[in-house]
Amino acid sequence: MRLRQTAQGLAASLLAATILATPAEADQRFPARLAGHALLPAFSLHLPPADAPAEAMMSGRFAGPGNLRNDRPMSVMGTTGALHGNRATGISFPFIGQPLQGFSGFSRSRAADGSFYAIIDNGFGNKRNSPDALLLFVRVMPDWASGAVDVRERIFLRDPDRVIPFRIVNEGTRERYLTGGDFDPESIQVIGDTVWIGDEFGPYLIRATLDGRVTGLFETMLDGQVLRSPDHPGLVQPAAPGRDWRVPRSGGFEGLAATPDGTRLWAMLEKPILTAEGQSEGRFLRVLEFDTAAGRWTGRSVKYALEQGATAIGDFNMIDATRALVIERDDGEGDPSLACPAPNQPRPDCFPNPARFKRVYVVDLAQTDANGFVRKLGHIDLMDIADPEGLARVETAANPPLRGRFTMPFFTIEGVVAVDDAHILVNMDNNLPFSSGRRLDRAADNEFILIRAPELLAAR
Incomplete structure (x- = not known):
């Protein structure tokens, strides 16, 4: 028996080595296995900085019907919206404090x-409904053993030096903390x-210090012209x-990748831009190169083709000098096994627009065809995703129940980064309090997923 197992193990090792050494096909699917699962509860709130305007102690005032101000805390139930059946998520707003959600890269x-x-x-999703949401970045560390996520630092963005040339929400304050009414x-x-x-x-590139002070703001340039969205100030x-604008709303820089030496950024738009006639230029995204030392766009760009079934990208990160990870996704949420019989007739016990296309691709920016499309x-x-060890910490609503298999049935999966040569980290934006996905009747937590995928990371 032991000799037989050894022979089988040797065969498996040889097969794995062969896969790692073989050039990948354009749409080859690689195996993925769950290696860790950690969560930050959906209803996670924190305090604004002590010197922020007093109104920052409440957030989501304008996120309700008509974007009209509502000063009554927890008075409006969050729902998944018309696209996803208007199901209640169980969490009400406005919030006392600031929600810790929206992890996007x-x-x-x-x-x-x-x-x-x-x-x-x-x-809370757009410029009109988020003027009381303070902007920040964080340092986080998932603990795969306990399943908790340690938020080690919160860094709020501010513009005390008045670098931003247009009026911001907190224009007349000393620190000028930035809000969702200023940037996304x-x-x-x-x-x-x-x-x-x-x-x-x-869309802009924002440059800042590690303590959140803005030091630069850069317009987007393509072929010598400024690219603007409908939300450009x-x-x-x-x-x-x-x-007047070529970047669709919510179609700006969803992905921003840095070369290992830090000399270049590659910025990827989330959606196809428009032609001069106002039509989409095609099912592809523009990826633009930026020189970090010079503080300017180099003029180089490539094209990223979207797969059939995908509507946008979620994140974009370099593995090495030329290869990168890209999330492609559709707009669905919820397990397909619980799809509503009629999408236009949503019910509380089904998903009218379930998740179907959620992938992580590896691409090579140095390999482009004659039309400029990356390989x-x-x-x-x-x-x-295989889960033979049962590492999933939250049950997914599905019929039949998932066993030995893990999924990410979320609307917006928006973070991916290589952890080492065998693992990637993926997370999602839970759009608190407006998205569910894992369950039919509960707001999605902030989930962090460690995935073992050595063949993907080795693909060339």
Whole structure:
């Protein structure tokens, strides 16, 4: 028996070595196995800085119907919205304090203690409903043994030196803390003692210090022209798509990747931009190169093709000098086994728009075709992760129940980074209090997932 097991183990090792050494096909699927699962509870609140405006002690005032101010704490029940059946999530707002949610991207580099830098997004989803949500980035460390997430530091963004050239929500204050009414930060890279943040409203690149002080703001340039979204502060209404703005709303810099030497950033837009006629230029995204030392766009760009079934990307991070990880996703949430019979007739016991396409791709920016499209080397499926050890800490609503298998059935999966040669870390933005996914009747927690995927990371 032992000899037979040894022979089987040798065969498996040889097969794994062969897979690692073989060039990947464009859409080759690699295996993925759950190696760790940690959660920060959905209802996690924290205090604003002591010198922030007093109104920051409450958040979500404008996140209800009509974006009209509501000063009654916990008076409006969060729901999943029309796209996902308007199911109640069990958490009401406005909040006393600031919610710790909206994890939207990891930095490739880590802090000295090994913790991960992560960006927090604009608050409640758009510019109108988030002027009382303070912007920040954090240092977090998942504990895979206990399943807890240690938030080791919260760094609030501020502009005391008046670097930002347009009026901000906290314009007349001393520290000028930034809010979700000013920017929508969705991606982050820390290079030495400098923090770079990708924004969706401009879209802009924001440069800051490790203690959150803004030191630079950079317009987006493509082919010598400024790229703007409908939320750009310089836009004058009425504005024509394609002429006055080419980046769709919520289509700015969802991904921001840094080369290992820190000399270049690659910024990826979340959605296809528009042509001069106001139409989408195709099912692909622009990826633009930025020189960090010079503080300017180099003029180089590549194209990233979206797969059928994907509507956007969630994050983008370099593995090495040319290869990168990219999350592609659809807009669905919830396990497909509980799909509503009629999507236009939602019920409380089913998902009208379930999650179907959630993947992590590895691409090579140095390999482009004649049309400038980067080569995809393969992917893992986040809706089909092996869990033979039963490491999942939260049960997923599914029929039949998941056994030995783990999924990420979330609307917005927005963080990915390589941990070592065999593992990646993935997390999601839980859109508190508006998304569920894991359960039908409960707001999603902030989940951090460690995935073993050595073949994906070795693909070339």
